[in-house]
Amino acid sequence: MIEPSTGNGSAPAIIVGRDLHKIFTLGDQQVHALNGVNIAVPQGQFIAIMGPSGSGKSTLLYLLGGLDRPTMGDILVAGRYLNTLGSEGLADFRRATVGFIFQAFHLVPTLTALENVALPGVFAGIPRDLREQRAIRLLAALGMADRLDHRPSQLSGGQQQRVAVARALFNDPPIIMADEPTGALDSKTGQTVMKLLRWLCTRQGKTVLVVTHDSSVAGYAERVVNLMDGVITQDYRRRLKQGRSGNGIHLPPAEKEVMPDA
Amino acid sequence: MFYELAMLAINNLGRARARLLMTSGGVLVGTTAVIILIALTIGLQESAESGFGSSAALTEIQVYPNYAPNPDGSFPETVPELTAETVRQLWQIPGVAAVIPMVNLQGGEMLAGEYTGYTQILGVDPTLLPYMGLQVTKGQLTLERGQALIGAHAGDYFNNPKTSGDTYQPVQVDLFETPFKVKLYQYTSATPTERRVDITPAGLLQEGTSMYDYALIVPLEDVIRLNEWITGQEIDTKNFRYDQIVVRATDREVTLDVSTAIRELGYSAGGMGDFLNQINSFFGTMRLMLGGVGGVALLVAAFGVANTMTMAILERTKEIGLMKAIGASDRDILTVFLIEAGLVGLAGGLAGVGLSMLLRDAINQAVMNSAIDPAAGGIMFLPINPGQMGSGLIIIPPELSLFALTLATLVGLGAGLYPSLRAARLPPVIALKME
Structure with a gap:
């Protein structure tokens, strides 16, 4: 079997998908969302998965993040074969390994910003005061220190997405997966969020997967994978534009405080 | 969590x-x-x-000789009667707190001043009084020869035969305060001999001990002697029969078990506790x-x-x-x-x-x-x-x-x-x- 290309010779692959197929049954029709995708993502890479609607890019992200199971094929993420994990095992995997960011933010409307960020800690069994400390630090690092007790409906779109990013970082996962993270934001706010993700990759060493159909979003990635009809049509590395490396981004207040206790 | x-x-x-x-x-x-x-x-x-x-009534089981016909309608040749042996048997039943044998006086016409009435007169061994669940509202809960404990309603249905005529008009007589006599007849000769016996009240029983509410309780010895006079025969101490036996269960819950056990011995058993279970x-x-x-x-x-x-x-x-x-x-x-x-x-x-x-x-x-x-x-x-x-x-x-x-x-x-x-x-x- 051909080992999927990592697109990056040196670093070990943290995500490997081999011959991935996903078939949805809609009524009596079978839809091949993924049709034999091979992909390997080295640790610390910022990768953009691009393609038109229905190309299977979100499906690929959900498979690699353990939110869905492939019809066929193997997935190995952070040393774990997802195929072999039961639903409890997958829950453990997602909790420890992946932080998800969604286009629609998916914040719980009845919880405050602080409680939303701390929610993963509830399922991880982290004590309340530790949970709150960590959530406050994350929100403060993302410039949301004065919005802790606001509910999602009292926050702007950009602020909501920052809460969602803080929540994705709560358990300090090595991988961040974002599905159209800027889709519901204006371009300026969208750029702020993308800079934040870039910074997490460059400075925190997170592996970042972003699904998007927006090429300006893909501009923050060092590798772009194009998908069409469930097949990878292009997979290339690119040089980052000036100012998008993440080195120049200033995050208030202290950068190292973004990291929760490991 | x-x-x-x-x-x-x-x-x-x-x-x-x-x-x-x-x-x-x-x-x-x-x-x-x-x-x-x-x-x-x-x-x-x-x-x-x-x-x-009272709750005392709920642990009480009245035991009688079983005169009921067999299930097929025939009558049993020998009726199990209440003897000294019965008393011994009843004591053996688990859950029995007391066994109180009783003998009825064969007659019960009472005279209190100008009024007459009829009351059941029960003879009981005075030493068993503390086990009968009785309480007195007046007097004492003791019995000497010639004394009686008066049921709370024993004097309720007296009347004056001279004034009432054909219409029966019940009059309440306070038997504790009003002196009374028991009128007995000896039928051994063609013309009955009448005898009037004075009885002194020892105590007035509290209402609610239902089976004694309309009765007088007197010493067993008195009843036996008076019955001997009425029948003109000395009692047969060997084959002495009680008229009824009251069995007291240790508590309400076992009352039904005890009465079932008594029925299995061949006697008739009943009481408030039984009824209450139904x-x-x-x-x-x-x-x-x-x-x-x-x-x-x-x-x-x-x-x-x-x-x-x-x-x-x-x-x-x-x-x-x-x-x-x-x-x-x-x-x-x-x-x-x-x-x-x-x-x-x-x-x-x-x-x-x-x-x-x-x-x-x-x-x-x-x-x-x-x-x-x-x-x-x-x-x-x-x-x-x-x-x-x-x-x-x-x-x-x-x-x-x-x-x-x-x-x-x-x-x-x-x-x-x-x-x-x-x-x-x-x-x-x-x-x-x-x-």
Whole structure:
């Protein structure tokens, strides 16, 4: 079997998908969302998965993040074969390994910003005061220190997405997966969020997967994978534009405080 | 962890308050129906029991020779009679606290001044008096030769034969204060010999020891001597027969067992305790039936809870997907929704207990008022005497409230189980994509 290309010779692959197929049954029709995708993502890479609607890019992200199971094929993420994990095992995997960011933010409307960020800690069994400390630090690092007790409906779109990013970082996962993270934001706010993700990759060493159909979003990635009809049509590395490396981004207040206790 | 999930569930309850109120309202109605209907049977049972007099009467079993025909209609050749051997047998039965043999005086016409009356006169060994569950309101609970303990109603049905003529007009005579005699006849010769015996009251018995209410209790020795005079024969000490034996059980619960054991020995046995057991089983059946009616109301409420939970889960499908994406396990989701459903049930149950107590007070007050002014009440059809009820028609013991609360919570949990399981098993990606 051909080992999927990592697109990056040196670093070990943290995500490997081999011959991935996903078939949805809609009524009596079978839809091949993924049709034999091979992909390997080295640790610390910022990768953009691009393609038109229905190309299977979100499906690929959900498979690699353990939110869905492939019809066929193997997935190995952070040393774990997802195929072999039961639903409890997958829950453990997602909790420890992946932080998800969604286009629609998916914040719980009845919880405050602080409680939303701390929610993963509830399922991880982290004590309340530790949970709150960590959530406050994350929100403060993302410039949301004065919005802790606001509910999602009292926050702007950009602020909501920052809460969602803080929540994705709560358990300090090595991988961040974002599905159209800027889709519901204006371009300026969208750029702020993308800079934040870039910074997490460059400075925190997170592996970042972003699904998007927006090429300006893909501009923050060092590798772009194009998908069409469930097949990878292009997979290339690119040089980052000036100012998008993440080195120049200033995050208030202290950068190292973004990291929760490991 | 459980606490945290419970806090999430409580937070969720705040979302659709109107729907929550209506769903809990269904549980409230069901719980109230269960509590009030069961409490009614408890109240009726207690007032029925209070009609049976003292609790002492409930451990009493009256044993008689069994004169009943065989099941095939023939009469037994020998009737098991109450002998010294019987007394010995009865003592052997487990749960027996006392065996009190008695002999009836063969005659009971009494003269008190110008009035006459008839009363059962029981001869009892005075040393057994402390074991008969008796209490006196006047005098002492002791018996010497020539003395009697007077039943509370023994003097109720006297009359004056000279004035009453054909119409019988009962007169109440206080046998404790009024000197009286017992009139006896000896039938050994063609013309009966009359004899009048003076009896001195030793004590007046308290009302409620039902079998003695209309009787006089005198020393066994007196009755035997008087019976000897009446029959003109000395008693046969070898084959002496008692007329009845009162057996006292150690407590109410074993009364039925003891009387069953006595019947197995071939004697006839009966008493208030026995009757009460039948009453209890009647009320038990009634409780099941009425509780079942309330249960139906609660069942309807369960469908309401199931519907509400299904709606809540449909509305929050995305949120379930999100919680799974950030690490919630199936079990976490199940726990959150089950707690939510259980809380809906518990809330309805608590409100139901509260409402039941208000209803109880209102109903009991209405019943008491109607007891004071019978013209005002339309509830005279009730088979009880409201004046006799200590705590009212509706009685809610703490156990009943606790039972109803548990039931309401279980109804919530049960109704929420299927929707919650469905929520827990939703594949996260499908939940997230749900529009």
